[in-house]
Amino acid sequence: MAPRGGLSVPTNGVLGHSLRIPSTNTELVRALSRLRRESLISVVLQWLDKKHRNFCQPYLYADHDPDDAENEHLEYDPPAQSLEELREVYEGHKKGKGSRKEIADRILCGDWRHGISLYQLAMVEERLLLDHPTSHKWYGKRLVRKREQEPGVEPGDYADDFPRFQAATFLQSLANQLSPLMKAHYYFTRQKNMHKGMGLTLMRIFMHDSPYNTEQSLHDVQPQTSGGSSAAKAVWVAFPDGSPYVYLSISTSPGQRVGYEALSLQKLLYDAVPQALSKPFKRYELQDTKLHTRSLEALLTLRGSRGSNAAPGGWSIFVDNKLNQNTLDFGINPPSKDAIKKSKPPNPAHVHDRAGKENNTRTTKRGRRNTALADEEAAESPASKRWKQVAEGRFGNSGVEGDGMALERVEVRIDDAFPASVIPAVLDEEDIQNPRPTARKSKAYGRPSRPSELDREADETASTPGAGSADWRPDVRATFYGSHVFAGIRQLAEKGVVDGERMPGWMTGEAGVSIGVVKDGKIRTRNNIV
Amino acid sequence: MATSAPQTLDAELANLHAQIAHLRHRRANLSTTLLAHPNTSTLLNTNRPRGIQKPAHRSAASVLSKQQNHTTHSLHRALAGCTAYKVQDPDPYAVDSGRVLGVQIEVFTNGAFLPPYHILLHRPYATHPHTLKIHKHTLPPCIPLSQLARKHLPQPAKNEAGEPVQDLQKLVRAVRWETQSWHLRVAAVERLREEAGLGPTHPRAPEDEEVGVMQGLDVDANPGDVLNGYVAPARQGPRRKGQIVAVEADRAVSAVSIEWAGGLGVRMRVTKDGEVEKGVARWRSGERDERTERAVLGRIEGVVERLGGRR
Numbered sequence: 001m002a003p004r005g006g007l008s009v010p011t012n013g014v015l016g017h018s019l020r021i022p023s024t025n026t027e028l029v030r031a032l033s034r035l036r037r038e039s040l041i042s043v044v045l046q047w048l049d050k051k052h053r054n055f056c057q058p059y060l061y062a063d064h065d066p067d068d069a070e071n072e073h074l075e076y077d078p079p080a081q082s083l084e085e086l087r088e089v090y091e092g093h094k095k096g097k098g099s100r101k102e103i104a105d106r107i108l109c110g111d112w113r114h115g116i117s118l119y120q121l122a123m124v125e126e127r128l129l130l131d132h133p134t135s136h137k138w139y140g141k142r143l144v145r146k147r148e149q150e151p152g153v154e155p156g157d158y159a160d161d162f163p164r165f166q167a168a169t170f171l172q173s174l175a176n177q178l179s180p181l182m183k184a185h186y187y188f189t190r191q192k193n194m195h196k197g198m199g200l201t202l203m204r205i206f207m208h209d210s211p212y213n214t215e216q217s218l219h220d221v222q223p224q225t226s227g228g229s230s231a232a233k234a235v236w237v238a239f240p241d242g243s244p245y246v247y248l249s250i251s252t253s254p255g256q257r258v259g260y261e262a263l264s265l266q267k268l269l270y271d272a273v274p275q276a277l278s279k280p281f282k283r284y285e286l287q288d289t290k291l292h293t294r295s296l297e298a299l300l301t302l303r304g305s306r307g308s309n310a311a312p313g314g315w316s317i318f319v320d321n322k323l324n325q326n327t328l329d330f331g332i333n334p335p336s337k338d339a340i341k342k343s344k345p346p347n348p349a350h351v352h353d354r355a356g357k358e359n360n361t362r363t364t365k366r367g368r369r370n371t372a373l374a375d376e377e378a379a380e381s382p383a384s385k386r387w388k389q390v391a392e393g394r395f396g397n398s399g400v401e402g403d404g405m406a407l408e409r410v411e412v413r414i415d416d417a418f419p420a421s422v423i424p425a426v427l428d429e430e431d432i433q434n435p436r437p438t439a440r441k442s443k444a445y446g447r448p449s450r451p452s453e454l455d456r457e458a459d460e461t462a463s464t465p466g467a468g469s470a471d472w473r474p475d476v477r478a479t480f481y482g483s484h485v486f487a488g489i490r491q492l493a494e495k496g497v498v499d500g501e502r503m504p505g506w507m508t509g510e511a512g513v514s515i516g517v518v519k520d521g522k523i524r525t526r527n528n529i530v
Numbered sequence: 531m532a533t534s535a536p537q538t539l540d541a542e543l544a545n546l547h548a549q550i551a552h553l554r555h556r557r558a559n560l561s562t563t564l565l566a567h568p569n570t571s572t573l574l575n576t577n578r579p580r581g582i583q584k585p586a587h588r589s590a591a592s593v594l595s596k597q598q599n600h601t602t603h604s605l606h607r608a609l610a611g612c613t614a615y616k617v618q619d620p621d622p623y624a625v626d627s628g629r630v631l632g633v634q635i636e637v638f639t640n641g642a643f644l645p646p647y648h649i650l651l652h653r654p655y656a657t658h659p660h661t662l663k664i665h666k667h668t669l670p671p672c673i674p675l676s677q678l679a680r681k682h683l684p685q686p687a688k689n690e691a692g693e694p695v696q697d698l699q700k701l702v703r704a705v706r707w708e709t710q711s712w713h714l715r716v717a718a719v720e721r722l723r724e725e726a727g728l729g730p731t732h733p734r735a736p737e738d739e740e741v742g743v744m745q746g747l748d749v750d751a752n753p754g755d756v757l758n759g760y761v762a763p764a765r766q767g768p769r770r771k772g773q774i775v776a777v778e779a780d781r782a783v784s785a786v787s788i789e790w791a792g793g794l795g796v797r798m799r800v801t802k803d804g805e806v807e808k809g810v811a812r813w814r815s816g817e818r819d820e821r822t823e824r825a826v827l828g829r830i831e832g833v834v835e836r837l838g839g840r841r
Contacts, residue, residue, distance in 0.1 A: 162671075164785060242781020243671045305781050307647065307668035314620065315666045318632075318648040327607045327636055327643040330562055330600070394620050505621030510666075521623025 010211035014175045015185035017055040019215045020115030023108040028116055031124050032107065037100040039127050044090050044107060047120055048083055055119035058086055058111045079111070086111060115215075122187035122204050125234060129202070130191075133296055134408075136236060136249040140291040140303040143244045143274060146283040162244035163277045163284060167201065174276035181268055183208045183217075195300045195404055199241040207233040207265045233262050237273060238296070243305040246273060246286065247296070290513035290525075297404040302512045312405065313486070313510030317396040383496065390500035391493040394508050399490035406484040407514050412506065414478070414518045417471030485509075565597040608643070611636045612702050617650060625654040630665060633698075635706050639713045647709055649675075649702070658686050658693045669705070672782035673712060678704045711802050715783035718804060718830050725834040726774035726788075774834065786830065788837070796822055796837070804830045 021028060035043065047056035061079045080086045093103055112120075128135065143162055167188050178184055185206040194200040210217045236249040248270055274284040291302060301308050308319045391399075398405055482488045486509035493500040498507070504521040505511075516523035564570060571594055574587070607613050612635050619628035635647045652665040662683060669675050682701035684694040723729070772791035779786040786806075787797045793814035798806045809826030811819040825836045 164780065305670055305672070307670050309671060311648075311650075311666045311668050315650070318650070318666070319668045321645040327604055327646070330566065330604055501620075502622055504623050505619075508621075510621070521621075522625075 011213055012179045013183075013213045014179060015118055015183050015206070015208060015213050015218075017119035017185070017187075018057070018117045019185070019213075019218060020117050021121065021218050022115050023112055025116075028121060028124075029104075029108065031121065031128060032104045034128055034132075035100075035124065036131060037103070038094075039131055040100060040103055040107075041090055041094050043123055043127050044103075045087065045094075046123060048087050048090070052119070052123070053083065055117050056123075057117075058083070059114045063114070079113075118185040118206060119187065122185070122206065122234075125204060126187070126189050126202070129236065134294040137292060137294050138238070138247045138249050138296060138299055140289045140293075140299050141246050141248060141286040142289050142303070143246060143277065143284045144287045146285050163279070163282065165201070165239050165277070167203075170276055171203075174272055177272045177276060178269065182265055183210055183213045184269075195297045195304075196306070198300050198304050198306065200296070200300070201239040201241070203237045203239070205235055205237065205269060207235070207262070207269065209233075209261060209265060233265065235266055235269065237269075238299075240300060240304050243303065243309075245289070245299075245303040247299050247303075248273075290515050291407075292409070292514050293407050295404075295406045295408070298406050301404045309512070312512035313398050313505070313508040314394050314396040315510055316398045320397055384494070387496045387500060388494050391490050394493065394500055394503065395486070395490045398509060399484075399486040401484050401487050403487075405486065405509065407509070408481065408483060408485065409514060410480040410485045411515045412478050412518050412523065413516075414476040415473065416519060416521070417473050562597070565594055566601060570594065571598075607634070607636055607646075611706055619652075624652075626652055629653070631662070633702050635702065635709060637706075637709050637713050639717045644713065647705075649705065651698070655686060661686055661693055662696060662698060669709065670781070673705065673708050675705060678708070708802070711804070712783065715800060715802075715804055715830065716779075719777065719779045719783055719786060721831065722786075722788075722834050723777045726777055728774070728777060777834070786833075788833070794819060794822065796826055798826050798830075798833070800830050806830055806833060 023029075032040065046052055048058070059079050060083070061081050063079070080089070090103075098106075108116075171186055171188070175184070175186065185208070187204040187206075189202050189204075191200045191202065208218065238247040238249070240247070250266075270286070274286045278284045289303060291299065293299060300306075302312055303309060306319070308316065311319050397403065480488070486507075489498060489503075489507050489509075492498045493503065504518070506516070506518060506521075506523040511523035511525060513523060513525065516525070518524075574590055574594065612633055615632045615634065617630040617632045619630050621628065624630075629652065631651045633649045633651070635649070637644045637647070648666075648668045649664060650666045651662045653659060653661060654663050654665075655661050663685060664675070664679055664683065667675060678701055682704065683696050683698065686694050774788060775791050776789040777786070778789075784800055784802075785797060786800055787795060789795045794811060795814075796809055796811040798809040801807050806826050806828055809823050811822035811826070813819060822837060826833060828836065
């Protein structure tokens with residue numbers, strides 16, 4: 001433990017795991033209050049576990065200072081005698097004693113009254129991240145070699161384009177770069193099976209804008225930052241296994257205001273990540289892949305280590321290999337046909353009805369449910385059947401809730417010339433504008449939004465030849481919101497609201513981006529081979 | 531009685547389902563054997579009365595030809611390893627009116643074909659009508675497809691009139707070699723894990739995953755020391771390797787590491803064809819173990835045996 005109130009000298013070190021922040025910290029209280037009861041208890045039990053115990057020391061009876069004047073608290077709120085006793089107390093809570101609030105109070109005012117260590121805070125936030133997977137907004141970035149700085153190296157010579165990620169080395173290098181600028185606490189954790197067997201290494205960085213790495217400096221900063229600007233100082237960086245991507249998080253929980261200082265610290269950090277992965281003669285930088293989402297699953301599907309990166313949307317049928325049977329299967333009546341039927345996405349109509357069904361009794365026999373479904377299908381008109389087939393053809397197995405590709409915000413700018421013959425093409429743009437009630441033109445009305453990233457691209461395109469030609473190119477932008485944008489578009493296509501046959505390909509999500517510019521009916525991407 | 535009835539019924543149902551599945555499988559198997567037998571078609575042709583075509587004959591002939599087509603198709607897939615096919619892109623704005631060329635690449639490991647990989651190509655350039663470009667693919671990022679494509683499938687430069695020389699066959703061959711060797715390396719590492727007495731890498735039980743364990747950092751050591759790049763020297767004394775506790779590889783299986791309970795760790799670099807090229811063995815204190823480093827070199831398959839870690 002660092003000596004409290006001892007010598008404070010600006011150093012090059014990092015913030016240690018066991019440095020404590022006072023238990024009155026608003027940020028800490030808020031984080032604890034957002035945890036569910038069982039998560040809270042399991043986190044505390046982890047703190048008391050042998051593996052983590054060193055950094056999570058509770059306040060025990062042996063710790064109290066007999067000469068302290070404020071000793072009267074020992075009488076009405078005695079600290080526990082030993083770790084085992086504490087364990088038993090929290091195991092007791094697990095069985096149902098005490099409310100969530102009571103347990104949180106016991107942690108903050110009782111067993112950890114001397115403060116919660118940075119390590120503990122990191123564990124709490126990790127649990128929050130796993131419990132509320134959509135609480136952070138993630139940016140999918142790609143690591144690319146800085147080519148222009150390495151003359152004489154042919155692009156084909158890069159046998160292995162992405163660096164080997166080794167946590168300890170990376171951390172050392174990152175800390176070396178960042179420590180002159182800020183003090184930070186680093187916490188690593190690993191999820192072996194985040195989504196479909198894909199692993200993810202998560203790093204949490206708690207940034208502390210001070211030249212000192214003592215506990216005192218953490219205390220001093222407290223009153224100034226209680227206004228909320230310190231909130232976003234902890235960010236996550238995620239490294240999926242075996243893929244050249246890095247996910248950066250922007251924490252956007254409600255009620256948090258990200259201050260200018262915090263933003264600049266974040267920027268420093270994000271600049272340092274590729275540099276820390278670089279080696280001499282192997283320099284990397286981060287390139288935006290135009291995919292911003294709240295869902296880590298979507299990132300792992302579209303920017304992960306599987307083959308699903310470069311075949312999103314309707315092309316995902318090639319990933320799932322629903323096209324043909326196994327090579328060694330010589331029968332023409334393949335058993336995989338049943339498999340296709342089983343793995344077919346649930347019909348959105350059924351999804352729609354499911355809510356109603358669950359309102360009914362859950363004891364409905366399977367047979368009855370099946371007959372009910374059969375009735376619905378029989379009642380379908382040929383047109384709606386056709387729409388469904390078209391949607392199936394365009395979307396394949398994607399665009400279904402729970403397919404792991406949930407993008408909740410998709411922005412596009414349409415750069416095509418306004419069609420001279422108004423008849424069919426206007427309809428298309430109308431479709432794009434109005435497919436769902438929430439979709440709206442972001443520039444025309446509504447709140448003055450933040451400068452969109454699409455604007456930046458506008459500058460790029462302005463210089464290209466042809467942009468200033470005689471065609472009228474109105475500034476049309478469409479933004480789609482929703483829990484799963486492409487599932488929504490698929491449902492609309494199945495209902496016949498969107499013409500599934502004339503719909504451009506980017507509306508099926510086959511570009512795999514959440515922000516883009518549409519030209520000639522396609523979203524332009526920098527390099528097609530992801 | 532009343533309480534046990536649903537359970538027994540459920541068991542019976544499951545039993546019946548299993549039986550049905552088994553019988554279906556058997557029927558498919560038998561019909562395939564019958565149809566694929568060379569005598570079947572001859573019998574069907576010789577027993578046919580001249581001039582008359584009964585509907586039964588016609589349907590039998592169609593089933594037979596279907597089976598023959600399928601057999602040829604499967605044989606090609608199995609033996610050639612790469613199959614080209616055509617795809618129609620449903621996107622109305624697709625380039626080249628939606629014509630897409632697909633190439634399917636088979637991978638064979640552990641006595642079975644894995645789900646094949648696909649590369650889908652199109653011709654996006656109006657000025658270069660024969661120039662192919664990779665449109666979509668289903669290869670994992672550890673296969674260096676973009677590098678291979680740059681080499682074998684160069685794209686036209688901005689101010690060059692001539693079409694670039696492309697060689698799709700070479701590209702496909704190279705990609706197939708990469709994928710096949712990658713899968714062989716993955717299988718080799720799995721075998722190493724088995725030999726060392728460890729479970730498979732991806733156990734099918736996501737619920738017992740460990741949360742909050744730091745990886746790469748030595749948790750037992752003082753955290754401050756680790757962060758400053760200094761690891762405390764281990765206790766002196768007779769060293770024993772003990773059992774292998776971890777065999778790990780990165781996704782591309784170019785680096786494999788083995789760790790022993792006694793604190794020895796070996797990291798080795800594996801070439802694409804499965805040869806251990808270099809190895810570094812270190813005790814936790816930082817000392818190198820040269821004997822282990824020498825023993826590591828060679829094929830990846832026998833590494834655990836060479837290092838004496840076999841159970």
